[in-house]
Amino acid sequence: MIFASRLLSVGTWAAVVLQATAVPHGPSYYKNMRRQEDSCGAVSKYTENPSVDKWNQANTDAWLEQWWTVNADKRTSNPHGFAGAFGQYALGQPGWSCQNNGNDGNCDIPVCDNPKLNSLGNNTEQAYYVLQALNNLHGFFLGLDQSFDIPSVVTALTTDNIVGNFWFDENNWDPMILKQLLNVLSALVAIVAGAFAAPALALAVAGAVPGIAGAGSAVVTGGVNAAGNYLSAIDSTALTEANLGSFLGDAVTSISGSFVSINNELMYGHGYGNSGDVRNYLKGGAWVNFPGLQKNGAKDIMIAMMQSMMVNSLWRMQRVFILGGGACGDGQGIGSGISAPDDNWICDENNKAWYLYFWQRESVPAALRRKKQGWLSRPWGSDRMGQSPRLESEGGSGPFWKNLKPQDAIKSSLKSFQAAGNNYTSSSFTDRMGELFTESTKIKSDGVNMEGLWTIPVCDISKTIGADWRYGKKHDILHPYGWDELPSWCGPICDNDPDKTIEFYKAANFKDDFSMPFKKDCGYTVKESDGGYSSSLWWDWTTNKTWYRNMPYNEGN
Numbered sequence: 001m002i003f004a005s006r007l008l009s010v011g012t013w014a015a016v017v018l019q020a021t022a023v024p025h026g027p028s029y030y031k032n033m034r035r036q037e038d039s040c041g042a043v044s045k046y047t048e049n050p051s052v053d054k055w056n057q058a059n060t061d062a063w064l065e066q067w068w069t070v071n072a073d074k075r076t077s078n079p080h081g082f083a084g085a086f087g088q089y090a091l092g093q094p095g096w097s098c099q100n101n102g103n104d105g106n107c108d109i110p111v112c113d114n115p116k117l118n119s120l121g122n123n124t125e126q127a128y129y130v131l132q133a134l135n136n137l138h139g140f141f142l143g144l145d146q147s148f149d150i151p152s153v154v155t156a157l158t159t160d161n162i163v164g165n166f167w168f169d170e171n172n173w174d175p176m177i178l179k180q181l182l183n184v185l186s187a188l189v190a191i192v193a194g195a196f197a198a199p200a201l202a203l204a205v206a207g208a209v210p211g212i213a214g215a216g217s218a219v220v221t222g223g224v225n226a227a228g229n230y231l232s233a234i235d236s237t238a239l240t241e242a243n244l245g246s247f248l249g250d251a252v253t254s255i256s257g258s259f260v261s262i263n264n265e266l267m268y269g270h271g272y273g274n275s276g277d278v279r280n281y282l283k284g285g286a287w288v289n290f291p292g293l294q295k296n297g298a299k300d301i302m303i304a305m306m307q308s309m310m311v312n313s314l315w316r317m318q319r320v321f322i323l324g325g326g327a328c329g330d331g332q333g334i335g336s337g338i339s340a341p342d343d344n345w346i347c348d349e350n351n352k353a354w355y356l357y358f359w360q361r362e363s364v365p366a367a368l369r370r371k372k373q374g375w376l377s378r379p380w381g382s383d384r385m386g387q388s389p390r391l392e393s394e395g396g397s398g399p400f401w402k403n404l405k406p407q408d409a410i411k412s413s414l415k416s417f418q419a420a421g422n423n424y425t426s427s428s429f430t431d432r433m434g435e436l437f438t439e440s441t442k443i444k445s446d447g448v449n450m451e452g453l454w455t456i457p458v459c460d461i462s463k464t465i466g467a468d469w470r471y472g473k474k475h476d477i478l479h480p481y482g483w484d485e486l487p488s489w490c491g492p493i494c495d496n497d498p499d500k501t502i503e504f505y506k507a508a509n510f511k512d513d514f515s516m517p518f519k520k521d522c523g524y525t526v527k528e529s530d531g532g533y534s535s536s537l538w539w540d541w542t543t544n545k546t547w548y549r550n551m552p553y554n555e556g557n
């Protein structure tokens with residue numbers, strides 16, 4: 001789950017990752033700007049510059065707590081619940097509700113010269129702060145829809161033929177993987193919503209007000225709950241490759257729509273999910289001077305993140321994987337990887353190379369296959385990605401996804417791998433997002449290569465380079481792409497560790513009649529390119545047994 005303390009640097013993330021520029025957006029915030037010189041009555045002492053500090057100096061949390069208790073009957077008997085009773089108390093306005101019911105004026109706060117508010121004596125100050133905070137919170141929820149630009153996100157997702165271009169239809173379709181995808185996606189939407197709220201909260205955090213973190217966390221928790229409600233209603237067996245896009249579009253619509261329900265429930269005085277009631281959201285003055293939503297650039301990043309997750313889920317169902325860990329430039333005696341003009345590899349900051357592969361085979365009946373063991377190629381659709389897609393440079397026609405880079409798939413997958421091995425799930429994502437927000441310096445520039453967006457299985461072969469590697473065909477572990485490229489993996493290539501290698505093969509979908517296409521040449525003594533002879537020791541990952549040539553091999557022998 002998301003921990004409050006971990007959300008403190010959501011603001012940094014929002015500001016940098018979302019490239020956000022402040023655009024005031026609260027629908028009625030500016031409408032309520034005070035007339036400066038007029039005498040507004042007693043309240044004018046407070047309306048100039050409401051702030052977190054002033055909220056706390058006036059002990060507003062405790063004041064609200066007491067109001068809540070003393071007015072319990074009024075809250076519960078009012079048709080508009082808490083907000084209805086509070087509007088009656090502070091503004092003398094019966095229709096005040098802050099509900100999203102099509103009436104734009106029902107949360108306005110005409111505080112100037114308001115006889116009721118000005119007559120509250122030393123309660124005027126706190127009553128005004130609470131009114132202002134409720135008004136801002138209401139504006140935030142209603143503005144979320146527009147900031148996400150939901151209609152264009154939905155259109156982008158439903159018309160994007162990602163499935164048609166990134167799916168090679170050889171394996172069985174697995175609706176459960178799509179369900180997982182929807183889980184991750186919904187956490188993302190909720191977290192971005194939290195990030196929208198956060199810059200205001202983050203400013204306040206400089207004043208070290210403990211309640212604020214709770215308020216930021218409430219928004220995210222509320223959003224995750226909303227998403228969960230939506231997802232539990234989805235019948236995963238109804239998910240198909242053809243309707244993935246429209247499911248995602250619907251999910252986004254529904255999740256963002258649920259922020260409106262959160263608003264309505266909170267204003268009634270009800271709790272929402274396990275995020276508590278409105279007092280939890282208001283705590284510490286989080287909303288009293290909220291400057292409005294941040295929206296620039298958010299839409300594009302959101303779309304790119306969702307597309308990344310869609311492609312990731314499609315590749316996860318195919319034999320797409322990342323192999324690497326050796327020094328950039330190869331030359332370490334384990335073969336050579338992909339090189340230019342292909343761009344599906346990176347050299348990381350530790351000078352290690354990582355390559356993105358797909359182990360392909362013909363989608364024709366077995367008897368007609370020309371290559372029984374398949375061959376190494378680029379993942380389906382990866383030649384349509386990047387600033388100058390490979391396919392485009394070869395004169396092929398679109399569509400292209402220039403905002404998605406194969407290198408981002410590698411970078412993000414490596415981060416996921418570091419965090420949770422080849423086990424990264426949607427709950428890892430939700431947990432880790434909370435943790436990541438504390439590491440503001442790390443996440444700063446991550447954007448579409450942030451952890452969790454991509455979870456392509458990774459095999460770190462750096463340990464097979466060492467003398468410990470006892471198995472055959474070491475020179476053939478890394479290969480470039482090509483119709484005739486068939487690497488041999490005769491031992492536990494990942495970390496020189498059977499368990500990790502088994503996990504990798506499973507995650508990378510080596511299964512059924514294609515569980516060991518890479519074992520074809522293992523078990524023979526072969527003359528290597530450097531003139532030496534390869535060991536004939538080989539390991540069968542499906543049984544975890546080692547063989548010498550074709551005889552069972554026991555360590556003691």
Ligand SMILES: *[C@@H]1O[C@H](CO)[C@@H](O)[C@H](O)[C@H]1NC(C)=O
Nearest residue numbers: 058059063120121122123126
């Ligand atoms: C409000 O003012 C009254 C007297 O005018 C005083 O007795 C009371 O303590 C004040 N309450 C607060 C919360 O300051």
Ligand SMILES: *[C@@H]1O[C@H](CO)[C@@H](O)[C@H](O)[C@H]1NC(C)=O
Nearest residue numbers: 419420421422423424500503
């Ligand atoms: C992956 O999950 C399995 C089962 O939950 C666990 O045994 C294994 O240690 C995990 N692997 C990694 C690398 O975290």
Ligand SMILES: *[C@@H]1O[C@H](CO)[C@@H](O)[C@H](O)[C@H]1NC(C)=O
Nearest residue numbers: 497498499502543544545546
């Ligand atoms: C595979 O065998 C090794 C020893 O050779 C052992 O340490 C490991 O636990 C085994 N793993 C599985 C999944 O059986």
